[in-house]
Amino acid sequence: MSKIKQLTCFFLVIFILTSCASSSNLYNTGQIRIGQSFQSICNLFVDVYISSDPCYGEKSFFSDKQLLLVYPSDRSMYFIFSEANSSGTSGKLILMTRSLEEATFFISSLN
């Protein structure tokens, strides 16, 4: 009986550990595509750690260009959405980059 309990606990721990997937899988497997909507990208990050979830991170809205910059609190990736709204809940992905410098350069270069 105690063996069954031990095994159950073991699988429970494994389940808890693996249920929060790494965000790098999302980036490397190509599940995120340019042109995707803000909402569909947020849906992909449901299972990742909150610190890696851009939809729970920082947001900046550039009203003159209708651009939205979002990034997770661990700053592992920066996402730029066009046609965004000021509340930062919509838009179409136009760039995904690992550097804030590139994100700001990209935004400032867009006419």
Added chain:
Amino acid sequence: MRVILIAFALLSNSLIAQDCNGAVNNFEIYEDWFFTGICNNQGQREIGETLYKTGDENHGDRQVGTYENGVFKVGVYYWSSGAIKLYRNVEETYRNSLPYDNIGTYIWDDDDQAWGYWLSNNLNGFGQIEYQSGDIKREVGVITLSDGGYRLNGYGLRVMAEDDGHWYGFWKDGGAIGDVYYQLGDKVDKYSRISGNTTGPFKLNSADWDRYNLIFEFIDKERDQFNKEHAKTVEINENHDQTLNFRLAALGSNQANPDPNRSSSIETIASIQELLNELNYSTGTPDGILGPRTQAAITAFKFENDIDAENLSNADLLILLQLAIRSEVNQSIESASEVKIGSKLVGSGSGFYISRNAIVTNFHVIAECNYLEDSNSNRLEILAEDRVNDLALLSGPTTRNYLNLSLDKIEVGDQVYTAGFPYNDVIDGFNFTDGSVSSLFGLNRNTSEFQITAPIQPGNSGGPIINENGSVIGVVVYRLDDSTIADQTGTLPQNMNYGIKGYILKNFADLYNIEYVAKKKSATMSARSIARNAESSSVLVKCYE
């Protein structure tokens, strides 16, 4: 990394010359600054050359060009060290969030070269630096002065000298940050540079390809824009020398301080320019100024004639050019007297280079010809014929512009472009059209041919069919004859144009040991870039009976 350490006498050009009026020669306009040219009626320099003689940090330098309200506008600055810069001043403005106030090209005294957008004397925006030595061959992208040198700071490309590998990425102070793409031949890998650590290689996913294309297109677009801007500068620079000569002659110079040595040197350089132009190395209008274009023409002449001498004097160069002209004239007399005299131009077709001197065309373009030449009257000779597949290989003058052959299978729907010289007697020029692959077969299910929708006309025969990567996928061969089909069916055919498949061409070239470059799919090129490559690689094939 390069940086211009030499002081640049741009900022002090607005000085008003009180006594300068009309045409002057070696006129001391301001403390050891000597001006030859035209001043306006407010005493301001308008067009001409300023020589910074002594007692100034710019001494020995000179500046040739036009002025607006006494402020230098367009022209060339020659440093006494040997460095030169051809540029055009503009009102300070921003591009890619960086300010610039002049656009131009700069050649260091060791022949490294830079072009782009400048803020005063420093590159500050999109540009390119070409290195003659060191690990890096070329950097192109957003370049600024940082950390004591010119460095990529924005989107850019670094080309390595050792293997011609191309690094595309976003750069900060010359170092790639984030994901960076390494292209070697047709292969592209991703590396990640985070906090100074590099990992990889990785395969590119779809978002990576999008970003890679974004960087590629950014460079392409900015380069196109710069080329347009620079073309304006070159045109104004060429015109102002003519204007200056004309106006000096009309007004009469005051001959205050004639300098016989300088005028003799100008004459020699003007003669060099004339001979280079005659040999088809373009220097623009001969003006006696050793500008970037003339220097480039001299370098090209030396390269193509295997002349190694680095310190060749102008007089020696003039002699070598005279000998080259003489040898070329002799050759053309020989070939003309052998074959062309009495020949009649009976038609023309198109062709394209697939190596430095091998040209592909259709057999039917050359079948009835006794003599062949290109648009510059260079003789073309037949290397090989394939009557069954309607192909021919010709040899022509050596070029550096040739098209790669594609290694990819074609598919219905693929975007294609055709290039050539249709209706040459009427249109008289290069023509470029686009369309798509509409069938993988030719007429009567001929599997060595395919059908395209890109318009072709008589004279296009033998021209390349190019995919969106800029590689050749076929050779234009024929289109359905409108009147015959109309007679037979009562309807006019539309877009029934055919090409010979690329693999037939590859087999043909292999059979005759003609070298060519074959490439698998890489980055998509803009139509404009493809057109430019196609134009420089295409040949008008003129047929004489």
